[in-house]
Amino acid sequence: MAHLPPFPAGxxxxxxxxxxxxxxxxxxxxxxxxxxxxxxxxxxxxxxxPDCLLSTIYPHLTTREAAKTxxxxxxxxxxxxxxxxxxxxxxxxxxxxQPRGRPRGxxxxxxxxxxxxxxxxxxxxxxxxxxxxxxxxxxxxxxREPLAHSWFQTLAQKCVLQIDLLFPSLYDAQDxxxxxxxxxxxxxxxxxxxxxxxxxKTPVDITLTRxxxxxxxxxxxxxxxxxxxLSGCTALRVCPSSTTILTSLGSTSALGxxxx
Numbered sequence: 001m002a003h004l005p006p007f008p009a010g011x012x013x014x015x016x017x018x019x020x021x022x023x024x025x026x027x028x029x030x031x032x033x034x035x036x037x038x039x040x041x042x043x044x045x046x047x048x049x050p051d052c053l054l055s056t057i058y059p060h061l062t063t064r065e066a067a068k069t070x071x072x073x074x075x076x077x078x079x080x081x082x083x084x085x086x087x088x089x090x091x092x093x094x095x096x097x098q099p100r101g102r103p104r105g106x107x108x109x110x111x112x113x114x115x116x117x118x119x120x121x122x123x124x125x126x127x128x129x130x131x132x133x134x135x136x137x138x139x140x141x142x143x144r145e146p147l148a149h150s151w152f153q154t155l156a157q158k159c160v161l162q163i164d165l166l167f168p169s170l171y172d173a174q175d176x177x178x179x180x181x182x183x184x185x186x187x188x189x190x191x192x193x194x195x196x197x198x199x200x201k202t203p204v205d206i207t208l209t210r211x212x213x214x215x216x217x218x219x220x221x222x223x224x225x226x227x228x229x230l231s232g233c234t235a236l237r238v239c240p241s242s243t244t245i246l247t248s249l250g251s252t253s254a255l256g257x258x259x260x
Contacts, residue, residue: 062091084132135164152179159185206232
């Protein structure tokens with residue numbers, strides 16, 4: 001039997017050398033595992049959920065996060081614009097202007113508020129669904145009264161359930177538009193450092209007939225307006241402990257209100 005010539009012991013081809021030194025992965029040894037891992041990566045389990053379940057996710061997202069889902073696909077855009085809206089200006093900060101938490105000058109602060117007002121207006125225009133929560137703590141009404149009036153008109157049309165205007169004490173008392181008192185679908189109203197409309201000067205039709213919870217903290221209103229507010233809230237059940245500043249004929253007094 002003829003002997004085969006020995007394998008040449010010369011230098012290997014550079015390409016063969018690179019392949020020999022390259023460690024072999026488990027996927028290279030098992031092609032089926034590679035295909036299964038790639039197919040698993042392509043599966044979007046969240047998008048497989050029905051719309052009714054996806055809609056329950058939105059209340060747990062911030063306003064910024066919920067709005068970003070509209071960029072995923074036309075289905076997510078439809079879901080966001082039809083699901084109950086939670087609009088909270090605490091999550092609306094312009095990173096391109098100045099990071100949150102850094103000291104702000106008055107000029108920079110005003111510019112940030114203007115940007116936030118445009119975002120709020122755009123969200124209210126583009127969102128076709130109902131509004132479950134509308135909360136402001138950083139967006140002041142001073143100098144923007146017509147815009148704020150249009151917001152509460154839109155909220156009344158969208159059957160808003162809860163409005164929180166929780167401004168810090170470092171702000172001047174914010175004048176609440178009269179259109180807020182016409183949101184007849186409202187169930188919860190919380191006001192902090194706000195001034196309600198003077199109904200003695202301009203009569204206001206208060207139609208908060210579904211309001212069951214009212215919180216006034218540092219709110220300013222006349223005794224006449226306070227009585228008128230309570231008389232217009234025929235379904236009121238809870239008025240948590242708070243401090244209301246009553247003004248009458250130039251005098252000022254504090255009233256502590258508590259639930260019955």
